Amino acid sequence: xxxxxxxxxxxxxxxxxxxxxxxxxxxxxxxxxxxxxxxxxxxxxxxxxxxxxxxxxxxxxxxxxxxxxxxxxxxxxxxxxxxxxxxxxxxxxxxxxxxxxxxxxxxxxxxxxxxxxxxxxxxxxxxxxxxxxxxxxxxxxxxxxxxxxxxxxxxxxxxxxxxxxxxxxxxxxxxxxxxxxxxxxxxxxxxxxxxxxxxxxxxxxxxxxxxxxxxxxxxxxxxxxxxxxxxxxxx
Numbered sequence: 522x523x524x525x526x527x528x529x530x531x532x533x534x535x536x537x538x539x540x541x542x543x544x545x546x547x548x549x550x551x552x553x554x555x556x557x558x559x560x561x562x563x564x565x566x567x568x569x570x571x572x573x574x575x576x577x578x579x580x581x582x583x584x585x586x587x588x589x590x591x592x593x594x595x596x597x598x599x600x601x602x603x604x605x606x607x608x609x610x611x612x613x614x615x616x617x618x619x620x621x622x623x624x625x626x627x628x629x630x631x632x633x634x635x636x637x638x639x640x641x642x643x644x645x646x647x648x649x650x651x652x653x654x655x656x657x658x659x660x661x662x663x664x665x666x667x668x669x670x671x672x673x674x675x676x677x678x679x680x681x682x683x684x685x686x687x688x689x690x691x692x693x694x695x696x697x698x699x700x701x702x703x704x705x706x707x708x709x710x711x712x713x714x715x716x717x718x719x720x721x722x723x724x725x726x727x728x729x730x731x732x733x734x735x736x737x738x739x740x741x742x743x744x745x746x747x748x749x750x751x752x753x754x755x756x
Contacts, residue, residue: 525584525586525592526586526592526596526718526720527586527592527593528720529718529719529720530719530720530723531719532719532722532723532734533734534734534735534736534737534740535733535734535735535736535737535740535741535744536733536734536744537713537731537732537733537744537748538722538726538731538732538733538734539726539731539732540723540726541726541727542726542727542728542729543709543725543726543727543728543729543730543731543732545710545729546709546710546711546729546730546731547731549710549711550711550749551653551711551712551713551731551745551748551749551750552653552654552707552708552711552712553653553654553655553656553705553707553711553712553713554648554653554654554655554656554712554713554714554715554745555656555657555658555701555705555712555713555714555715555725555730556641556645556655556656556657556658556679556714556715557657557658557659557660557692557714557715557716557717557718557721557735558657558659558661558669558676559659559660559661559717560638560717560735561638561641561715561716561717561735562637562638562641562657562673562675562676563634563635563636563637563638563669563673563675563676564634564635564636564637564638565633565634565635566633566635567583567584567591567626567633568580568583568584569632569633569635570625570626570629570630570632570633571583571622571625571626572632573629573632574625575622575625579622583619583622583626588615588619589611589615589619589622589623590610590611590614590615590619590623591623591626593614594607594608594610594611594623595660595662596660596691597610598662598663598664598665598686599660599661599662599685599686599691599692600685600686600689600690600691601663601685601686601687601688601689603664604627604662604664604665607623607627608620608623608624608627611623627664627665630665630668631668631672634668634669634672634673637673637675638738639738640738640739640741640742641675641738642675642678644738644741644742644752645675645678645679646678647752647753648745648750648752649678649680650752651750651751651752653750653752654680654705654707655678655679655680656679656680656681656682656683656701656705656707657676657679657681657682657683657684658682658683658692658697658698658701658714659682659683659684659685660684660685660686660691660692660721661684661685661686662686663684663686663687664686665686666684666686666687680705681704681705683697683700683701683704683705685697688700692716692718692720692721692724693718693720693721693723693724693725693727694724695724695727695728697724698714698724698725698727698728698730699728702728702730709728709729709730710729712730712731713730713731713732713733713745713748714730714731714732714733715732715733715735715741716732716733716734716735717734717735717736718734719734722734739755742754742755743755
């Protein structure tokens with residue numbers, strides 16, 4: 522059974538990746554850290570939304586994009602489509618069962634958010650204390666993002682943010698990274714982008730930004746320290 526975004530490449534986790542256009546930034550001081558939101562700062566799991574009405578077999582079916590179009594639909598919303606437009610797309614391309622489930626998912630999206638990722642709040646605090654800029658760059662529906670914004674103060678602690686849906690650009694395309702750099706007023710060569718998806722690290726590299734495929738808060742802190750960022754190590 523396939524789950525997750527189709528086409529996700531293989532990539533080592535929790536290491537600095539500086540390939541292609543980002544190769545020239547390797548070894549340069551890190552002056553800014555750009556964070557994705559979902560599963561980097563705030564836990565997101567679409568399965569949790571469905572528990573109230575659907576059993577495990579149905580949820581497993583829903584998490585396979587070939588069945589439900591969940592991740593394709595998420596890409597559409599992240600790129601600026603409305604929930605209704607996306608629900609209509611699912612109906613045409615995946616059928617009524619999938620459309621029913623995506624409508625339920627959108628209506629109950631709040632249940633997909635599972636709390637702040639451990640260590641994230643303190644890492645942001647420590648980076649700011651060290652004079653490092655902290656920013657957010659996230660794929661998120663313009664309609665659904667306000668739910669996260671209202672519920673998670675950690676997102677408000679950043680120096681600035683770019684969210685894909687309202688601007689009609691989305692990761693992993695190079696243009697949204699370039700848009701964010703301009704919006705934040707920072708240089709690619711001093712930035713590191715942290716995301717849980719490898720494809721988005723590839724996108725960051727295409728814009729000259731080093732990246733980290735995130736899975737482990739301890740390893741993220743350690744690699745930043747190893748790269749010269751003056752933040753406290755864990756004891």
